[in-house]
Amino acid sequence: MPGDQGVVVSVNVSSGGVPKRAVRGARARAAGLDGDGQRNLEFHGGPDRALCLFSMERIQALQAEGHSIAPGTTGENLTLAGLDWDLVAPGATLAVGGVTVEITAYAAPCASIRPSFADSNSNRISQKKHPGWSRVHARVTGEGEIRVGDSVTMGGSR
Secondary structure (H helix, E strand, O other): OOEOEEEEEEEEEOOOOOOOEEEOEEEEEOOEEOOOOOOOOOOOOOHHHOEEEEEHHHHHHHHHOOOOOOOOOOOOOEEEEOEOHHHOOOOOEEEEOOEEEEEEEEEOOOHHHHHHOOOOOHHHHOOOOOOOOOEEEEEEEEOEEEEOOOEEEEOOOO
């Protein structure tokens, strides 16, 4: 049963765009993950959107619905498992390995992630249309390395 303890399942980066490719780990800084970039800085990146996070349990449920979504295909930097995703909301803090982050906003779906959905309707992960199914943006409040297998704790601090 998901709760307030989890694990990093995938760390994902790209030079811009999706899908983001899985790496073993990366350094998280106020500007985002080393090795990661965004094409459209109007909607992506910046200190309040340094990271994008998503739930492995949500991805698996979407796969069961017939969607071709997988870690990194919707542009998330961190795919996390074991957390009660309903609690991963703006204002929440997470300790991710040796890094601390604060959730700043729900991530609105965009056209570039449509291939992850059977009907090309990325609104399936819209917080407005399907509360609790959205990716989230986060600011990095304590920099450091994030690696696959790192623990994640809700409300955690370093």
